[in-house]
Amino acid sequence: MHAFSFSNLGWNFLSSTKQTTEELTATPLSLYTVSQTPALRAAVNIDPSPAKGGGDISIVGGVALQSEIGPSGTTADVETAKRGSDQISIYVVREGDSLSQIANMFGVSTNTLVWANDLGRGNVIRPGETLVILPVSGIRHTVVKGETLASIAKKYKGDIDEVLVFNNLSADAKLAVGDVVTVPYGVVPQTAKPVSTASVARGSGGPSLDGYFLRPVLSGHKTQGIHGYNAVDIGAPTGTNVMASASGEVILSRSYGYNGGYGQYIVIKHSNGTQTLYAHLSENFVSTGTQVVQGQVIGAVGSTGRSTGPHLHFEIRGARNPF
Structure with a gap:
């Protein structure tokens, strides 16, 4: 899967291309653009109480x-x-x-x-x-003559269904020159002189915590190395046990829905400030708020969400992924 730091609320500029293409960082707070033309700046609310309803x-x-x-x-x-x-x-x-x-x-x-x-x-x-x-990475692309949703999704190795959902478009939507389309978890095509960081996954530059994390699936094999948001994919049969990579608190357990492509997934917060994410599950065995220990079975391998076959999509946020 695309699967799927925050440092700036503004927009960072990379280089110039024939058409305007903007690469989001792994969070929606920032965009990288390969255009020399300033992009729209993200809205910043200076009101310390921006939401008017509810309590503290x-x-x-x-x-x-x-x-x-x-x-x-x-x-x-x-x-x-x-x-x-x-x-x-x-x-x-x-x-x-x-x-x-x-x-x-x-x-x-x-x-x-x-x-x-x-x-x-x-x-x-x-x-x-x-x-x-959910921090999201992706590409913001300005449509030029002759382009379609399918061609744009293919160009950036995105999924057309995700493009439709993210941009609130119908399957028969017609694009006009100048329209801006976001491709969630898209990748900028390499040029003749690729940027040295082009192959580096977002969020992969954190500290190395050797020995802290346990491989969440003991059997199976790695089907894709570091990609998306500091993630690896581990192929295994549907129903294979998925274990907590480290002890912590389950802050999210979604057992239904597409969820931006993750399908059924679990997020665990650890005492050192990191988070681990386990996606495409066929079953969730723990609920939000549960305290888990390293090695505890929390779910089962599946192929929910954006997935081409049974595997675990495993992310580490806040540290290097050693797997």
Whole structure:
């Protein structure tokens, strides 16, 4: 799978090409552009209380944002949220929240929230609903004459279904010259003189924690090396046990939905500040809030989400992936 740091809220510029193409970093907070023309700057909300509904918000375990005092409160203390981080966050919707307000809190796009949370028609959210704030990498491409969604997806090794969902387009959508299309987890084609960092996965430059992480699938074989967001793919038969790579708290366990291509997946937060993600599962054996120990079976290998066959997509966020 694309599978799937935060350092700047602005836009970074790379180089110039014939057409305008922008590469997002592994988080929606920043874009890399290969155009010399300044791109639109991400909206930054200077209001310390950007969401107007609900009560005070606190960080639970450094990650999950939850209302403390209910709908009668007014303060939204989101300054401690991990803006500028590669970590996955969880936000609980409060009365009066809107997708655009939540997106502004975290410096992400509304489309990112819709895409990562399988929101239905109308993008309706309800108080108490849990939203995943998922760092996303990809390509923003400006359409030129003769291009189609299929050709753009192919150019950047993306998945056309993901392109449709992320950009809120129908299967028969017609593109016009100048339209901007985002290809989630797309890859910029290498030129005759490839950039030295082009093959480096996003988030792969963290500290090396040798011996801290356990291989999550003991059997099977690696089908793809470091890619996407500091991930490896381990092929194994459906139903093969998936173990917690290190002890920690399950901050997310999604047993349904496409989830931006992850399918069924689990995220564990570890005491050293790192996170591990286990995707394409056929079964989730642990629920959100569960404390797990290293080696504990947490799920089973599957092929849910964007997957061409049974395997585990395994990410480490905040440290090098030794596998």
